[in-house]
Amino acid sequence: MTSLHTLLKTNVGDGRAPGAVALVARGDRVEVEAVGSADAEGTTPMRRDSIFRIASLTKPVVAAAVMMLVDDGRIALDDPVAPWLPELAAPSVVRTPSSPLDDVVPAARPITVADLLTFRAGYGFPSDFSLPAVVPLFTELRQGPPQPQLVAAPDEWMAALSRIPMLRQPGEAWLYNLCSDIQGVLVARVSGSPLPDFLAERIFEPLGMSDTGFAVPPADLDRFTGYYRAVEGGLELVDAPDGQWSAVPPFPSGGGGLVSTADDWYAFARMLLAEGAAGGRRLLSPESVRQMTTDHLTPAQRAQSTLFLEGQGWGFGGSVDVEAVDPWNVPGRYGWVGGTGTAAHLVPSTGAVTVLLTQLEMSGPTPPGVMREFWRYAADA
Known part of the structure; x- marks a missing residue:
């Protein structure tokens, strides 16, 4: 079987994403690879702790915040x-x-x-x-x-x-x-708290997600990747490390505003797999986690949403695989993809977690080939 390192290397450079970080975890076995560079010029090597704009991987985090308020009785x-x-x-x-x-x-x-x-x-x-x-x-x-x-x-x-x-x-x-x-x-x-403050207090700090937020501090900009779009002849820089995420925005987007790392999102996923608990502390009730990771759509609603969903349903903040329509499609798998070239999922029945972070904008709602190759690798790992 192709190694994770080889899979990533064959999908970076030459007009594709300059680099990538991937994490595959099953139980206590965690495999992480960082390949390529954080910029199109190749001057900054990609690192395991490189920071990415995770776009719609923000959605599960914000849904968890809503469920915390439900658990609080608010x-x-x-x-x-x-x-x-x-x-x-x-x-x-x-x-x-x-x-x-x-x-x-x-x-x-x-x-x-x-x-x-x-x-x-x-x-x-x-x-x-x-x-x-x-x-x-x-x-x-x-x-x-x-x-x-x-x-x-x-x-x-x-x-x-x-x-x-x-x-x-x-x-x-x-x-x-x-x-x-x-x-x-x-x-x-x-x-009664700004969204960045609530997420920091209730999710990021308890889980040790020290690199997740709506902006990157100046001291960490050397780990922040560039953000690119594929154009004829190569790549176009959409946002530089000192660009739009260098300061907290007026509107902290619950739909796609966070930056994060592979290990930070993995910490969030582990909390969900542990039914809302982490480090001896309960962040979410097991029932709230179950609600998040359960499909709530009718068959008709799933059928009408094929532009974004491919045989999947929707939980709270992420899709839920309803049936195995591909080799990587595991019934019950929960997670989502981000338009900035990111993807993260977890499988409650097996304890598996997969995170793939690149800095190349998706050209549409259909996941690109590198994501599908990564999911197939993870399914066989």
Whole structure:
């Protein structure tokens, strides 16, 4: 079988990602490889503790934060979100997904905490990004590839969201991404702490995730990778280490704003595998972990979401493999991929964890070949 080192080496350089860090863990056996460089020029070798923009690998972390508030008794899954998010107290919904923005009806029922966690609140991305109710998500809310310094602060962002009609009725359909950003605002308002502070106190510090946050301190910029996009003839720098993640942004994105390392995300995954416990301390209840890692979609909702989901369901903050449709597809596997070239999963039934971090932007929602090769390697390891 091809070694992990060889697999990574064959997928870096020559217009592909400059480097990569991969971690495969099964029980106490942990394999980690770092290959290539942190920059396209090849001047900084990739390291095990290199820091990456993890994009949508932020989503499971923020979902865990919501569930901590559920465990605290501050909110409940069936609670309407309006007391904390009054901007969503009386949302309108376009009459049909293709209707113009002014052809709306009232929401049939309130949006609940569970709606946000399952991505069925009515806001988000369907298969067609050109629909009238989807376009403002890009233009007004800055959804899409992360640009943290360009997004408005939470109160202003929520005010803009309140002026955009929902695409579907609450509970009706799975729509991607936006609900995680709303979850981040919910956590801050319910807890009374800014999202970065809450995550640091309740998740990062207890788990020793010292390199995870919404910005990279100046002292650690030498470990921060560049972020690139493939263009004709090579790579284009999207963000340098001293760029948009060098300061805490106005809007800490619960959908994709975190930076992290392979070992930090592994620490988060181990906590979930231990049913919410770490270092003799319980961060989440076993029931909350079970809710996070269980598919909540109907077969019809899964079937409508093939642009993002490939035979998977959705838990809280990540996908859940429902059936083995590929050699790497393990029923019950929980995790997700990030548009900056990242992927992380865990398998509760086996205790396996896989983390792959690159710095090359994905060209679309379909995972690239290197991720699939990595998952197949991990499945056979």
